Amino acid sequence: MAMICLSSLAGCPGEEVAREAARLTGSEYVGPELLTAAATGAGLPVEKLHQALTTAPSFFGITLATRRRCLAHLQAVLTGRLLQGPTVFLVPYGHHLVRGISHLLKVRLYAPGEVRAQSWAQARSCSAAEAVRRVREQDRVRLLLARLLFSADDDDNDLFDLVVNSSHLDVEAAAQVVAETATQPRYRETSYSRQCLEDLALANRVKAALVGEDDEVEVTSSGGLVRLRTRVTGRRSRRRRQRLQQLAEQVDGVMGVELEQVDDLISRITRPLR
């Protein structure tokens, strides 16, 4: 019984390790089906959602708003799933999507670039040069999108509780390390962490409901009380704010909504400095 978030670099055996770790801990493995569910929620084809999470930003590419919409729905689907029971999940940027849950073990599956390129070439039977190129490109996009969408350095090991170098371990051994770590008392579920997860799930549900109206809205929740922070300010957008409030109130489990307008002076001032 464990809650594990697996993040696998391109060319690492992420799915295999996740399935094995799930088997070892008696949890359930979830992966691509979350993306399908999120795409349904967002009203987009799965391919588009996949693109939103894997293509580099470009002028004619997918807009930031669409990407945020995809993420919000993925987040809602994911945390909703976590509430149902012990889960091992492997979704793009999963470690950014779920934060502050003490019983969630975050694992990064890592291997040096050459090793990953090799296994990529084997798995997809393509040329070595092509594999190196593809792996490099995926690493680049991953770092870029993490900075853009989460303002985070995706290579920062502090994001994880455990980093496993898969080039030295086979899938079973890697899964064993993960499973053993996850079953340590440190990662046991507590009332507090359960409460955090419930709050997060509700906040994410609300966010998914609002993201079409305001893709930058920040949602936090505490015991059914939801707090919205929106940059939609000014007298002219009063109707839009009312709409945000109404949409939030209609979400299941919401007992109250507070709306806060953020006129973020500091970031406005310091933006040119950064």
Next chain:
Amino acid sequence: MTPAKRQGDTTPPAKPAPSFGDALAQEIFAGRDLSQPDPVDQALLQRPTISFRLRLILAFSLFFLLALGITLWSIRVLGTVQQKILFLEVADDFKLELQQARRFEKNFLLYGSNLEDALEHVQQAHRLARENRQTFLQVMGAEGVITLEEHLQQYAQLLSTLARDRSAREQQQVREHGGALLVAAQGLVEGERRLVHEMLGLARRVPFVFLLVLFVLGVLLVWFLGRQVLATLSRFMGYTERIAVGDFSPITPARKYRDEFSTLALALNRMTRELDRHHRILVESHKLRAMGNLVAGVAHELNNPLNNIMLTASLFKDDFPELDDDEKLDMLADIIGQSERARQIVRNLLDFARESETQLEPLAVKKILEETVQLVGNQLRVKKIKLEMNIPDELPAVHGDRQLLQQVFMNLILNAVDVLPERGRIVISSDTGKREGFLAIDINDNGPGIPEHILGQIFDPFFTTKPKGQGTGLGLSVSRGIVRKLGGYLFVESELGRGATFSVLLPITSVPATVGAGGS
């Protein structure tokens, strides 16, 4: 042994505590309506214009007029001299005629010949005198001319009588008149020659005098204009120094008239207004940052009273039928008491967060420090930092703004908390003897101290030793800005490995009696 380093202000500000902070929020968000002139600017503008250009033009005109005067005078003098020279020629002729007449007169008396020649010469002289009567009149005056003419007439008459009567008496008279005439003519020529010499001498001296006068005048003018420019320049240097120490009060008119420097003053005023606005935005945004830190702490702090309320109220509800009245009352009292406690926590935070106009008033520092320590209480507890406050109750009130001071103290305390290891110690003490008229608040920590090589930079904006993303590097810079605005100083003394002491020197208020008005 390394001596403790001292870093900080050394020059007192030009003026303490100017007023700032009118409708701050409005200014920050809306910006100033620049089409509406500032009252000070208007005062600067509503003065008669006496520009430096005008002053230069005036000085130049003066020089030109002087030179013109001198030239005209010289022309006149030269004209006169020319006339005099002409007259001298006439007078010489006149004299010559008379001399000839006398010579012929002598011949006649000796040899009895040439009397007609003498007469002709006398008549010639008479004609000269008549022709140049005007000039003669100018030179000799009416009386002189009349006597001269009388002499001439009599001499001529005597000469004609001499032809008939060559008596000794007649001869004597002719000689007398002739001599007198000659003397008069001689005197005339001599006088005129002397005059011409005098005038020429004057014409030689005047240019030197004029040059001297011109030189003195030039020196005076340069000194006068220079003094005006230099005095204004040094006045403006004073302004810039004042601005540099954070005094953003506008420049007020110092003279009764306007000149090119008034435009500069207007520009400086516009600049200081902008600086002031940015400074305020900086202070405000920094306060928001500090608040962000506090809110997290305070939110946790609130959990205790909230928990007490939640427990009590839940049990009140669940056990309602079984509780007796005393128990119920006790529980309600607890709920009210804990709500009050929560309110106090929130109020402290809100007091700090409130955007308000700057109000300079006599303040009791101890109370402000206590409130600040309450606000940062959680941060202290998290790191188990012991905070000692050695502040006597009886302290002179200081001049300042409650919120701004709180911001400064909070900043210094939180900085200390950041550098301290767990179970570190902060001591806050006061000292009235550091500088006359100032109360010093020392915030001392026993942390690692500040290395000498960065001691000089810690007050610079954007200087930070904290990891990226954790500090703005504005805290100390903003704090110093605030303290200077309040007419005080902010120092740091530090010894590596022995901690650091930040000293806030605040001007003691001269208004007596209102100590304790620190609140509200």
Next chain:
Amino acid sequence: MDARQLEILLIDDEDIVGKRLRPMLEKAGYQVEVFTSGREAIERLARKTFDIVISDVRIDEVDGLEVLAAVQQHSSRTKTIMITGFATLELAREALAKGAFEFIAKPFYPKDLKKVVDKAAAQLRQE
């Protein structure tokens, strides 16, 4: 095991917590001792073994994690429930790693705590 009354030690420097929780837990059939000082509680723990310890994390100079360590030292069987108003992910994991049975964030409902205490009691009885 037997149906003897389980003994609970409750430590929180907020006296209202003890005042309210004690009657509730007693009503639920537990024996409760309340302390507001960590030091005194540790002294008490040295002399007596409790079945369940409920402790606030931030008390006075002796904090809840030290109480937890003291409990572990004397009796590993004792279930320690940490409660705190300063809950963080790191603190929760630290408490669990040091042997805490549960970690509850303040504010909580009395019934939430009771549920956790009952869970601990059930486990104790199973052992």
